Amino acid sequence: MSDRITVEELAELMKKAAGVTVDPAELEQRSDSGFDTFGLDSLGLLGIVGELENRHGTPMPTDAERCKTPRQFLDLVNSSLVAGA
Amino acid sequence: MSEPTPRRAAVTGIGVIAPNGLSTDAFWKATREGISVLGRITREGCDHLPLRVAGEVRAFEPATAVEERFLVQTDRFTHFAMAAADSALEDARLGQSATDEAPFSVGVVTAAGSGGGEFGQRELQQLWGKGSRFVGPYQSIAWFYAASTGQISIRRGFKGPCSVVAADEAGGLDALAHAARAVRRGTDVIVAGSTEAPLAPYSMVCQLGYPELSTEGDPDRAYRPFTSAACGFVPAEGGAMLVVEDEDTARERGAAVRAVVAGHAATFTGASCWEASREGLARAIDGALAEAGCAPEEVDVVFADALGVPDADRAEALAIADALGRHGRRVPVTAPKTGIGRGYCAAPVLDAAAAVLAMEYGVIPPTPNIFDICHDLDLVTTRARAAELRTALVLSRGLMGSNSALVLRRGATGAP
Numbered sequence: 001m002s003d004r005i006t007v008e009e010l011a012e013l014m015k016k017a018a019g020v021t022v023d024p025a026e027l028e029q030r031s032d033s034g035f036d037t038f039g040l041d042s043l044g045l046l047g048i049v050g051e052l053e054n055r056h057g058t059p060m061p062t063d064a065e066r067c068k069t070p071r072q073f074l075d076l077v078n079s080s081l082v083a084g085a
Numbered sequence: 086m087s088e089p090t091p092r093r094a095a096v097t098g099i100g101v102i103a104p105n106g107l108s109t110d111a112f113w114k115a116t117r118e119g120i121s122v123l124g125r126i127t128r129e130g131c132d133h134l135p136l137r138v139a140g141e142v143r144a145f146e147p148a149t150a151v152e153e154r155f156l157v158q159t160d161r162f163t164h165f166a167m168a169a170a171d172s173a174l175e176d177a178r179l180g181q182s183a184t185d186e187a188p189f190s191v192g193v194v195t196a197a198g199s200g201g202g203e204f205g206q207r208e209l210q211q212l213w214g215k216g217s218r219f220v221g222p223y224q225s226i227a228w229f230y231a232a233s234t235g236q237i238s239i240r241r242g243f244k245g246p247c248s249v250v251a252a253d254e255a256g257g258l259d260a261l262a263h264a265a266r267a268v269r270r271g272t273d274v275i276v277a278g279s280t281e282a283p284l285a286p287y288s289m290v291c292q293l294g295y296p297e298l299s300t301e302g303d304p305d306r307a308y309r310p311f312t313s314a315a316c317g318f319v320p321a322e323g324g325a326m327l328v329v330e331d332e333d334t335a336r337e338r339g340a341a342v343r344a345v346v347a348g349h350a351a352t353f354t355g356a357s358c359w360e361a362s363r364e365g366l367a368r369a370i371d372g373a374l375a376e377a378g379c380a381p382e383e384v385d386v387v388f389a390d391a392l393g394v395p396d397a398d399r400a401e402a403l404a405i406a407d408a409l410g411r412h413g414r415r416v417p418v419t420a421p422k423t424g425i426g427r428g429y430c431a432a433p434v435l436d437a438a439a440a441v442l443a444m445e446y447g448v449i450p451p452t453p454n455i456f457d458i459c460h461d462l463d464l465v466t467t468r469a470r471a472a473e474l475r476t477a478l479v480l481s482r483g484l485m486g487s488n489s490a491l492v493l494r495r496g497a498t499g500a501p
Contacts, residue, residue: 017157050218050222054219
């Protein structure tokens with residue numbers, strides 16, 4: 001499993017790991033807004049990183065949990081998954 | 086220039102999530118009627134344990150009380166705290182827009198005895214069942230004693246002084262006193278109290294080590310303090326949050342001043358040293374009365390700690406006599422917690438809530454399930470007693486040796 005992570009998957013992870021409900025279309029549209037504006041805090045992002053690592057069986061970049069926006073996060077983890085694939 | 090009048094800490098709102106009611110009204114009606122809701126523990130994974138009777142909060146639906154992210158990120162004890170804080174703020178008519186205008190004027194103080202045991206157990210089961218990579222990051226804060234203070238302040242946007250009292254069961258009263266001190270020092274509003282959720286398998290196993298715990302299986306006989314049949318205490322979940330507010334600020338915005346937090350003192354006499362708690366509790370009462378400027382004869386009702394252990398009950402009866410003198414044998418004493426159980430830090434906060442309501446309605450609620458008292462106390466049993474109440478004394482002791490006393494005076498406004 002090394003597919004790219006989509007905004008849909010990120011939205012699903014935000015709900016699962018932190019209980020934050022967000023419409024994928026909105027997440028896409030506001031992908032340069034801070035995670036905090038969606039109600040996701042740093043522990044929530046850390047939980048998402050952990051969940052992705054478990055799903056993909058590979059460590060995420062150490063900076064993943066420090067990303068401020070959905071776009072930054074998706075770019076970083078997807079480049080890492082592509083490089084590792 | 087004249088000295089400014091010292092600020093006084095008023096109670097302007099009460100929010101309750103208790104085994105006998107999910108609102109202050111329901112709690113008060115059941116408490117006044119002396120209805121016992123102690124029952125066999127029904128929570129999942131608990132039915133094989135020797136602790137069988139408790140005061141459970143059965144109808145509470147966390148999903149209707151708090152937003153989804155708090156369901157995922159916090160424990161049941163914090164869900165109770167958020168729901169009770171919402172009710173207390175609504176009762177005080179402090180809406181979100183009012184507190185948003187002055188966020189630094191509002192703080193939170195809670196006390197917690199067991200923290201988020203259910204959440205912690207779930208994550209620890211992940212740790213040992215699947216491995217460390219399956220433990221969620223919210224475990225780092227959800228189990229913690231400070232969680233409810235932090236999450237209430239985050240959720241409501243409060244930026245005033247926040248704290249947590251970790252001082253045994255009596256910490257519930259200490260939290261109210263701490264809130265009153267913060268108000269006297271200049272913060273306008275403190276949301277203060279305690280809620281607990283100790284009825285989950287891990288938390289219950291922790292409690293089994295307490296020699297004071299009742300393992301009696303008959304709910305009507307499991308918790309009978311001040312009687313010769315006393316066999317320990319029954320635990321409970323739930324609790325209460327109060328809005329403690331500067332009296333003048335409250336009056337200026339037209340809020341009802343329900344009561345004034347007039348005096349408090351705390352002492353320590355060692356874990357399970359119940360004989361020594363006599364002196365400790367008496368000294369706490371002395372200190373609380375002195376701070377309140379209250380003579381012993383002015384105390385109209387005592388809400389007892391009522392542990393249900395013979396040595397502890399004797400020590401409490403003697404402490405009341407030591408501190409109040411001859412008045413100690415005449416003053417009505419009650420322990421409504423025999424009908425709902427003892428919710429650790431939350432127990433004395435529920436007693437403080439009941440004391441405020443008792444003063445407002447001029448009624449002393451009874452002590453359920455208690456008949457033949459074997460101490461020299463005027464314990465109110467069977468049914469409520471009408472009485473003009475201006476001053477209430479609330480007592481609490483912790484299993485680890487803390488003793489606290491709180492003096493509440495009736496507010497100027499009458500029954501709501």
